[in-house]
Amino acid sequence: MLKRTLLGAIAICALTIPASAQDAYVVGLTGALTGPPSSTYAPAVDALGLYIDRVNAAGGVNGKKIQLILEDDGAQPSKAAANTKKLITQDKAVLILNASLSSTYAPVIAETQAAGVPLLFASSVCPKSVYPPAEPLQFCTTGFAANYDSQATLDFIKARAKGPVKIGFSAMAIPLSRGEIDYAENLSKEMGMTPVDKEVIPPPTADYTSFATKLKDAGPNWVYSWAPWVTQVRTLEALRKLGWQDDYVAWGHLEAESELSRLKDGKFFVVNSNALFQEALPIHKEIEEAAKKAGSKYPAATMAEGWIAGMAIEAALKGAGWPADPAKLKASMENLKVDTKGLRGGPIEWTKDNHFRTKLYYRVYTWSGDKISRVQDWKSYDVK
Amino acid sequence: MQLLINIVVLASIYALIACGYVLIYRVSRVLNLAHGELMMFGAYLVLACSSLFAGHPVMALCAAVILSLVTGALVYIFLMRKMTGEMVLAAILTTVALGILVRGVVVLVWSSQQQYPAQALGISNPTFTLPGDGHISLWSLVLVLTNLAAYGALFGFLRFGRWGMRMRAAGQNPLLAAQRGINLHGVYALAWSLSTLTGALAGILMALDSGVTGSMPVIALKAFPAALVGGLDSLGGALIGALIVAGAEVLLIYYVDPLLSDVVPFLVLVAMLFVRPWGLFGTREELDRV
Numbered sequence: 297m298l299k300r301t302l303l304g305a306i307a308i309c310a311l312t313i314p315a316s317a318q319d320a321y322v323v324g325l326t327g328a329l330t331g332p333p334s335s336t337y338a339p340a341v342d343a344l345g346l347y348i349d350r351v352n353a354a355g356g357v358n359g360k361k362i363q364l365i366l367e368d369d370g371a372q373p374s375k376a377a378a379n380t381k382k383l384i385t386q387d388k389a390v391l392i393l394n395a396s397l398s399s400t401y402a403p404v405i406a407e408t409q410a411a412g413v414p415l416l417f418a419s420s421v422c423p424k425s426v427y428p429p430a431e432p433l434q435f436c437t438t439g440f441a442a443n444y445d446s447q448a449t450l451d452f453i454k455a456r457a458k459g460p461v462k463i464g465f466s467a468m469a470i471p472l473s474r475g476e477i478d479y480a481e482n483l484s485k486e487m488g489m490t491p492v493d494k495e496v497i498p499p500p501t502a503d504y505t506s507f508a509t510k511l512k513d514a515g516p517n518w519v520y521s522w523a524p525w526v527t528q529v530r531t532l533e534a535l536r537k538l539g540w541q542d543d544y545v546a547w548g549h550l551e552a553e554s555e556l557s558r559l560k561d562g563k564f565f566v567v568n569s570n571a572l573f574q575e576a577l578p579i580h581k582e583i584e585e586a587a588k589k590a591g592s593k594y595p596a597a598t599m600a601e602g603w604i605a606g607m608a609i610e611a612a613l614k615g616a617g618w619p620a621d622p623a624k625l626k627a628s629m630e631n632l633k634v635d636t637k638g639l640r641g642g643p644i645e646w647t648k649d650n651h652f653r654t655k656l657y658y659r660v661y662t663w664s665g666d667k668i669s670r671v672q673d674w675k676s677y678d679v680k
Numbered sequence: 681m682q683l684l685i686n687i688v689v690l691a692s693i694y695a696l697i698a699c700g701y702v703l704i705y706r707v708s709r710v711l712n713l714a715h716g717e718l719m720m721f722g723a724y725l726v727l728a729c730s731s732l733f734a735g736h737p738v739m740a741l742c743a744a745v746i747l748s749l750v751t752g753a754l755v756y757i758f759l760m761r762k763m764t765g766e767m768v769l770a771a772i773l774t775t776v777a778l779g780i781l782v783r784g785v786v787v788l789v790w791s792s793q794q795q796y797p798a799q800a801l802g803i804s805n806p807t808f809t810l811p812g813d814g815h816i817s818l819w820s821l822v823l824v825l826t827n828l829a830a831y832g833a834l835f836g837f838l839r840f841g842r843w844g845m846r847m848r849a850a851g852q853n854p855l856l857a858a859q860r861g862i863n864l865h866g867v868y869a870l871a872w873s874l875s876t877l878t879g880a881l882a883g884i885l886m887a888l889d890s891g892v893t894g895s896m897p898v899i900a901l902k903a904f905p906a907a908l909v910g911g912l913d914s915l916g917g918a919l920i921g922a923l924i925v926a927g928a929e930v931l932l933i934y935y936v937d938p939l940l941s942d943v944v945p946f947l948v949l950v951a952m953l954f955v956r957p958w959g960l961f962g963t964r965e966e967l968d969r970v
Contacts, residue, residue, distance in 0.1 A: 330783075330784070330787050330792065330894075331792075331894070332893065332894055332895035332898070334787070334792035334894070335791075335792045335793045335794055335893060335894075338791065338792050338793075339793070469939055469942070495938050496938055496939055497938060497941075498938075498939065498941055498942035499895065499898075500893070500895040500896065500898050500899060501899075501941065502690060502693045502694070502886065502899045502902065503686065503689055503690050503693065503820075504890070505682075505685075505686050505689065505820075506686045506690065506929070506930045506933045506934065506938075506941070507933060507938050507941075509682050509683065509686060509934065510933065510934050510938065525794065526794060526893060526895075529794075530890055530891075533890060534890075536807075537807045537815055537816075537817045538682065538807075538815050539807070539809070539815055551793065551794060558796065558799055593791045594791060594793070598793070
């Protein structure tokens, strides 16, 4: 009797689990949820989960819920590959998300391309393969982007500098950061600036003062850093400890808002493609309430990237209809316009050839008096 | 002058961490590969204590230091004690597992984001200008002084203290020590406590100076060559080894290439292994035991 009951229960489970999975849009994510670089990705993934929960609570998309399956790759390429394979073959995900270091891109791209499943880079830096002419299956919502960020930053420096610019650079010893800083160094020469030093700092480092000493002794009046936040801010703090008081500009990662308030440094500028929460837009309040309600351990101010990815996924699934398969989803993503409701300077717009966005918008913030203030409003750049 | 300060600060960081490796190895022949994680845990304990003792930074710091000491003892009592009499390799692998566990706990409790204990305690980190236009931050200075005090206290304790002598005896011949009535478990627990304390002090002071993230344990790996260069069973050797490694690192960053900073400790280690595999102040006999 017991044996028959158990067999019956197993049979019911076997029938119901796939049925419930097929009754929802399955979206799989491989991300650096743990490990050293997870501070950049985990808050965004948390925000994405909150957004999906909110969509599901409101009835889902096309009357169907979204099932978000998270897999931790710890920023390890081999784990990312295994996760992607599992998400595609076992979970039957119609869309794969990557929220991890660039070292995981190659295996994830290989797996998704082999299976013909669209891949969205959400909170991980946009690879050039999403720029026009884009790879057919790759898309990106992330705010920061190679080359364009440095162009916007150096334009800002040129506009703000009162005299000749002697510029120093700081990067983390990872391929993406080094490549971008090399690009910025060359661009600075073309723009009439004088590069004086470039520090490529291995992660993690016990004491940044040794690197800052060399940078300071080169005599820059501006320093630009495009690297994970820890390198950007610790280089700045080390320079300040050494008595260097000139202008420092960095990319505005998730931590930028709380860090500007912590440092209270009027000569520290962050270039950002997301509006900071101190702007207090209705969408910011919405995110803050969702984070508070869910008891998230991450500050709402770090959640814009994940929220924007959620908006894009919702819009893409809506366009794909039900039932969705990877081909329908790809077609939907190739013709997508997402209103970011002020989180960015404009909409995210994808076309057949451009899976990044048609226009990029940058704002620059600093600490002024007793609050964070804008020093440059949205400035747009065409993506060609 | 600034280069000299940079060398002294970095050497102090490495020395404070390295003496934790030496203490445990010297007493129990175990390489504690969770030392970096326990160091990081000490830094996070400051965050926990800052909310428990809001508005009382000194009390919070004292509580974190005491908790670090207790953590070391608990690690021995609940984990490493079970490894007594087992193969040394089994004990080393246990420390690897402990490290993974601590990293997981830290992410679960404090998240993976950069945290600033000094901000949580409401204390600042002013910079002092020294003669020769050298600069040092308050917490870097405290770290250098703490390192000197820790080494002074440990030398005194091991040489003149009753429990210090017992530790030395247990390290030299545990069987004979046990037969003479020395409580080996008590000695080992004390070694783990002191080792965790010195590591935690390094973690706490680095965190007060520039914050803490889950990647802090990697710094302890760079301090490990300092212990090996000096001799894994020599406390004085750890201090000298730290100075050599830090000196090479700072000078190569400044005069050659910053990228070398990652490999310098290991280059120094390889050079030492060629010339004197048991380290500057280590004993040849100890190497054979390894």
